[in-house]
Amino acid sequence: MTSIIKVNDLHKTYDMEEDVQVVALAGVSLEIEEGSLVTTMGPSGSGKSTLMHIVGGLDRPSSGTVRVGHYNVADLDEQQMAIFRRQMVGFIFQSFNLIATMTALENVALPLRLSGVAKNERLQRAYELLCKVGLEDRIYHKPTQLSGGEQQRIAIARALANDPPVILADEPTGNLDTASGENVMEMLKELNENGRTIMIVTHDPRMTKYADRVIKMLDGSIQ
Ligand SMILES: Nc1ncnc2c1ncn2[C@@H]1O[C@H](COP(=O)(O)OP(=O)(O)O)[C@@H](O)[C@H]1O
Numbered sequence: 001m002t003s004i005i006k007v008n009d010l011h012k013t014y015d016m017e018e019d020v021q022v023v024a025l026a027g028v029s030l031e032i033e034e035g036s037l038v039t040t041m042g043p044s045g046s047g048k049s050t051l052m053h054i055v056g057g058l059d060r061p062s063s064g065t066v067r068v069g070h071y072n073v074a075d076l077d078e079q080q081m082a083i084f085r086r087q088m089v090g091f092i093f094q095s096f097n098l099i100a101t102m103t104a105l106e107n108v109a110l111p112l113r114l115s116g117v118a119k120n121e122r123l124q125r126a127y128e129l130l131c132k133v134g135l136e137d138r139i140y141h142k143p144t145q146l147s148g149g150e151q152q153r154i155a156i157a158r159a160l161a162n163d164p165p166v167i168l169a170d171e172p173t174g175n176l177d178t179a180s181g182e183n184v185m186e187m188l189k190e191l192n193e194n195g196r197t198i199m200i201v202t203h204d205p206r207m208t209k210y211a212d213r214v215i216k217m218l219d220g221s222i223q
């Protein structure tokens, strides 16, 4: 087995007011095989998002190591971290996190702009990605003019813009009706079948049918 993600003894503690600490991760070790689809389940507050954020370079651990591909994520400086995020991971969030003032096309093209891709090329690629998620007739719509399911498909297209090998999705179906949620999961499954490694945080036990493996978390630890 080739692991694309390797987490070793990860701790994350938040210092609150004096003498008060919140332990979000209490020593998590984990390997994720390249090309697998893994779901992470567990009650609210068990550390699922914290783990995903640290794996994706959105947050830093208090201690422990994280390797994703050939990156030692916890050791990167801010600039290297930005490059890591751009090259290696696509994020999908429960609340979509689209930019309200931008069209679907501009939202999907944004990561390409940050990567320095020329305008014509990035708009062309964004259009192709929106076609891929079935939104070719919504490219000039803004997020508020779209349904939740459509917004999440835009977020999926955006996550694919730089063609990352890893997709991290934090409760991607949490704000969607059942049919749209199934649609999003089918899309993530298809991306996985095309070779991407996918880690999905979910509350929904129905989603486990898509998973090669289910990771259960409780109180900052893997069960
Ligand atoms: N920025 C933060 N500051 C303080 N505590 C936090 C912060 N982020 C998360 N936590 C705490 O860490 C624990 C794990 O949170 P989180 O990873 O968001 O859990 P989950 O995604 O499983 O619901 C919770 O107790 C939460 O309150």
Ligand SMILES: [Mg+2]
Pocket: 048, 049, 050, 170
């Ligand atoms: Mg969470």
